[in-house]
Amino acid sequence: MICSTKSGSNWLDRLRFNKGIPTDDDLDLDSFLLRIAAHSHSPHTRPIHPTNNPVRKCPTVTHDPPLSALLAELFNPGTNLTLISKKCPRKQTNPKIFLASSATTSSHAPAGGDADAAVVVEDRGEEGDEGDEDLKGFTRSEVTVIDTSCPAWKVDKFLFRKNSVWKIRERKPKNKFFAKKKSKTSHEIDIHGIGTTKDNVVNIGGEKPVKKLKVI
Amino acid sequence: MGSIRGVKKRKKNDNKDDFIATPLYSQLHHPFDWWYHFSKRITGPLARSKDIEKFESVFKISRKTFNYICSLVEKDMLARSSNCVDLNGKRLSLNDQVAIALRRLSSGESLSTIGDSFRMNQSTVSQITWRFVEVMEERGLCHLSWPSTETEMEKIKSKFENIRGLPNCCGTVDITHIMMTLPTVDPESSVWLDREKNCSMVLQAIVDSDLRFRDIVTGWPGSVSDDHVLRSSTFFKLTEEGKRLNWGKKILPNGTMLREYIVGDTGFPLLPWLVTPYEGEGLSNVQVEFNKRVAATQMVAKRALARLKEMWKIIGGVMWKPDKHKLPRIILVCCILHNIVIHLEDDVQDDMPLCCHHDSGYQNQTCEYADNTAYTVRDKLSLYLSGKLST
Numbered sequence: 001m002i003c004s005t006k007s008g009s010n011w012l013d014r015l016r017f018n019k020g021i022p023t024d025d026d027l028d029l030d031s032f033l034l035r036i037a038a039h040s041h042s043p044h045t046r047p048i049h050p051t052n053n054p055v056r057k058c059p060t061v062t063h064d065p066p067l068s069a070l071l072a073e074l075f076n077p078g079t080n081l082t083l084i085s086k087k088c089p090r091k092q093t094n095p096k097i098f099l100a101s102s103a104t105t106s107s108h109a110p111a112g113g114d115a116d117a118a119v120v121v122e123d124r125g126e127e128g129d130e131g132d133e134d135l136k137g138f139t140r141s142e143v144t145v146i147d148t149s150c151p152a153w154k155v156d157k158f159l160f161r162k163n164s165v166w167k168i169r170e171r172k173p174k175n176k177f178f179a180k181k182k183s184k185t186s187h188e189i190d191i192h193g194i195g196t197t198k199d200n201v202v203n204i205g206g207e208k209p210v211k212k213l214k215v216i
Numbered sequence: 217m218g219s220i221r222g223v224k225k226r227k228k229n230d231n232k233d234d235f236i237a238t239p240l241y242s243q244l245h246h247p248f249d250w251w252y253h254f255s256k257r258i259t260g261p262l263a264r265s266k267d268i269e270k271f272e273s274v275f276k277i278s279r280k281t282f283n284y285i286c287s288l289v290e291k292d293m294l295a296r297s298s299n300c301v302d303l304n305g306k307r308l309s310l311n312d313q314v315a316i317a318l319r320r321l322s323s324g325e326s327l328s329t330i331g332d333s334f335r336m337n338q339s340t341v342s343q344i345t346w347r348f349v350e351v352m353e354e355r356g357l358c359h360l361s362w363p364s365t366e367t368e369m370e371k372i373k374s375k376f377e378n379i380r381g382l383p384n385c386c387g388t389v390d391i392t393h394i395m396m397t398l399p400t401v402d403p404e405s406s407v408w409l410d411r412e413k414n415c416s417m418v419l420q421a422i423v424d425s426d427l428r429f430r431d432i433v434t435g436w437p438g439s440v441s442d443d444h445v446l447r448s449s450t451f452f453k454l455t456e457e458g459k460r461l462n463w464g465k466k467i468l469p470n471g472t473m474l475r476e477y478i479v480g481d482t483g484f485p486l487l488p489w490l491v492t493p494y495e496g497e498g499l500s501n502v503q504v505e506f507n508k509r510v511a512a513t514q515m516v517a518k519r520a521l522a523r524l525k526e527m528w529k530i531i532g533g534v535m536w537k538p539d540k541h542k543l544p545r546i547i548l549v550c551c552i553l554h555n556i557v558i559h560l561e562d563d564v565q566d567d568m569p570l571c572c573h574h575d576s577g578y579q580n581q582t583c584e585y586a587d588n589t590a591y592t593v594r595d596k597l598s599l600y601l602s603g604k605l606s607t
Contacts, residue, residue: 141407144435
C-alpha cells in the first residue's frame with residue numbers, strides 16, 4: 001500500500017524527486033544550485049491551486065508545500081499532493097465565537113414575522129421511500145415528536161433541511177427482535193443525555209418495558 | 217426468590233406507612249411515617265432551607281398527590297427496580313424513588329445537587345428519574361386526553377363562556393419554548409435555533425378552562441413555526457376531518473351556525489375552528505373589543521404554561537445539552553404531573569402565582585393564512601358579542 005508506483009525507489013530518491021532535485025548519483029551540486037537560483041520554483045513544487053472559498057478562506061500557498069504534505073507524499077507516493085495541500089486547518093486561524101445570528105444567516109432561517117411564508121414543508125412517508133435522491137444537500141436531524149392525540153403518541157422523525165425548505169420523513173420502526181436485542185446492551189440513562197446515543201428504541205404499544213437500564 | 221420476597225416486604229412496609237387520606241401535619245411527622253424518616257436524611261443546603269419539615273416545601277405537591285402518584289407507578293417501578301441504594305447501602309423504597317424523581321423534575325437542580333441532598337450517587341438519581349419518566353408516560357397518559365364525552369365538553373364550554381363571553385369555545389392553544397444549550401460544534405444546532413436566537417424545543421398545548429392540558433405536541437425544533445407545529449399535529453388532522461370539535465353547534469341570533477372552536481394568538485392561522493384576534497391598524501371598536509375577549513380567554517393557556525414551567529423547573533430553565541429524544545418525554549411527564557395536580561384539586565395550586573409569562577423575550581408570531589369562511593364567522597361572532605348582530 002505504501003509502496004505502489006515508486007516502490008523501486010528509496011525514500012531519498014522520492015524526497016529528491018519531490019523537491020525537484022535530480023536523483024542521479026553523479027549530482028553536480030554547483031550547477032544544480034545555480035539552476036535553483038534562476039528558477040526559484042520548479043513545476044514539481046507548485047502543483048497547488050489556491051481555493052476560492054468566500055466563506056472560509058484557506059491560507060494561500062505561495063511557497064513550497066508544507067512539510068506535512070511533503071512527508072505525506074513521501075510515505076504515500078500514490079496520493080495526489082494537490083488534495084493534501086487543499087486541506088484547511090482544523091482550527092480556525094482567527095477563532096470566532098458561535099453566534100446564533102451567524103448560524104441563522106448562513107442557513108437562511110426565517111427571521112422576520114413574515115418569513116414563514118417562504119418555508120416549504122413537505123411531510124411524506126417514511127425514510128427510505130421514493131424521492132430520497134432529492135435529499136442531496138439537505139442537512140438531516142432526527143427528532144422525537146410527541147403528539148398525544150395520535151394513538152402512537154411518540155414518533156421518531158427525520159427532518160431534512162436546506163435553507164428554508166424542510167422535508168419530513170418518519171423513521172422506519174425497528175423490528176421487534178432488533179429492538180429487544182439492542183435493549184440488552186448497555187444504555188446510558190443520564191437524564192442530561194450528555195454523550196448518549198441517538199438510537200431511541202420506540203416501545204410501540206409494548207406493555208412491558210423493553211429497555212434494561214444500566215448506568216455505565 | 218430472596219430478592220422478590222424483599223421487594224414484597226418493602227412494598228408492604230410502604231403501604232403501611234402511607235397516609236392516603238390524612239395529610240395532616242401532625243400525622244406526617246409521626247415517627248411511623250415515611251416522610252418523617254426521609255426528611256431526616258436530607259442534607260446540604262436543602263436541609264437548611266425554611267420549612268424543610270414541610271412536605272410541600274420540598275416537592276411542591278401535597279402528600280395526597282404524592283401518594284396518588286406512588287400508587288400510579290408502583291407496579292411498574294417495582295417491576296423495573298434494580299438495586300437502587302443510597303450512599304449507606306440502604307435500599308430505596310418506592311416512596312424514596314418517587315420523591316427523588318419528583319424533586320429532580322420540580323426543582324430542576326442538577327443530578328449532583330440532588331444526589332448530595334439525598335445522600336446518593338448522581339447516577340442513581342439519574343436512573344431513578346428516567347425510570348419514573350418512562351413509567352409515568354405510560355401510566356399517566358390517561359390524565360392528558362381530549363374530553364371524551366359531550367357532557368364534559370359542555371362544562372368546559374360553559375366555563376370558557378364565563379371568562380369573557382366567548383360562546384362554544386372548547387379550548388385555547390398556545391406555544392412555548394423549552395430552552396436548552398447545545399454544543400457549538402453540533403451541526404444540527406441551527407435547526408434548534410428559534411427566531412429569538414435561542415436553542416429550544418417547541419411545546420404546543422391546547423388547554424381547557426381549568427388550566428388542564430388536553431392535547432400537547434412537543435419535540436419539534438425551535439426553528440419550526442407555530443403554524444407548522446399546528447398543521448403537523450394529529451389534532452389539526454382530526455379536526456379537519458370532522459372528528460374533533462364536532463359536537464354541539466350554537467346558532468347565533470341571525471341564524472349563523474357557530475361550530476366548536478378553540479382560540480389562539482396571531483401565530484396561528486385563522487380557521488373555521490380556530491379563532492384568532494384581528495390584526496392591523498385602524499380596527500373598529502367592535503374588533504378591538506373582540507380582541508380583548510380573545511386575549512382574556514387565551515390567557516388561560518398562557519397561565520397553564522407559566523404554571524407548568526414554574527412548578528416543574530426542569531423545563532422552566534435552560535437545560536444543558538439535553539438528549540433531544542428524551543426531552544420531549546420529560547416535557548410530557550411534566551404536563552401529566554401538572555394535570556394530576558389539577559385533577560386531585562391539590563391545595564398547592566392556591567399558592568401558585570397566576571403569572572402568564574411563560575416565554576419571556578418571545579414576541580408573538582404572525583401567521584398570514586386565513587380561511588375565508590372563518591373571516592365571516594369571526595365578524596359575526598364579534599358583532600354578536602358586541603350586541604350588534606342583527607337578527
